[in-house]
Amino acid sequence: MDYSTLISPALGILVGVLMGLTGAGGGILSVPLLVFFLDLPITEAAPIALCAVALASSIGAILGLKNKILRYKAAGFMAIFGLALSPIGLWLAPKIPNAPLQVLFSLILLYVAIRLLRQARNEIKGVPEEHRKPPPCLMNPAIGKLQWTMPCARALMLAGSLAGFLSGLLGVGGGFIIVPALKRYTDLPVKSIVATSLGVLAIITGGGAIFSAASGSLNIMVAAPFALAALGGLLMGQLLGKKISGSYTQLIFSIFTLVIAIGLLIKGVLLFNT
Helix, strand or coil: CCCHHHHHHHHHHHHHHHHHHHHHHHHHHHHHHHHHHCCCHHHHHHHHHHHHHHHHHHHHHHHHCCCCCCCHHHHHHHHHHHHHHHHHHHHHHHCCCCHHHHHHHHHHHHHHHHHHHHHHEEEEEEECCCCCCCCCCCEEECCCEEECCCHHHHHHHHHHHHHHHHHHHHHCCCCCHHHHHHHHHHHCCHHHHEEEEEEHHHHHHHHHHHHHHHHHHCCHHHHHHHHHHHHHHHHHHHHHHCCCCCCHHHHHHHHHHHHHHHHHHHHHHHHHHH
């Protein structure tokens, strides 16, 4: 049996547990882990990561829809633009050398880690959030749905487009873009934001995974056990999450992400010299 078919389920479980503990953002570590432990270039690791995120986020989105906390119109609107940009990212990725692509990914990972670390520290210390002006997308309390305006549609369109492009280019789900965007541009409660983000990710990453499989760039022998194990890990992570404080979970995750980002950056820089 190929080594990758043995190690990929273990990595999938780890990614799934992190997704279950931290939400959709945990999927951003899929690609770095595949790069480190399976020594795959990002262009091969990205489609595999997309499969795992697509499967896990689909289950989360279905549960959100069942619990009536997923804003499906907003999710569908963002996903349309994400799907339009995702193939462009998938097309562009093989044309960029692995070293600069890896450095780009590590820098994005560093940004996410530092932001999460700052948020976790503020929550643990009890620092209140800064006052902000009303977002462009407001809930109508009479019907419990978003009121659509041009500024609202423009903000969601841009967030969905960027998430889709990076999803195709780097194999990240895009939750690290969608969740902050929904927090900034809407007044949705946190549970609804997470569920809506999962709905967007399920469509974008699902489309990206299908596109990768159709173009022959998906290694199904690694992707299948990785994705199934990630789903199992997701359920385990959700159970663990009920017993661990969210702030401390985010703190641990952000430190872990920071370490991975620095390691990936060093590896990417070294690739320039080989």
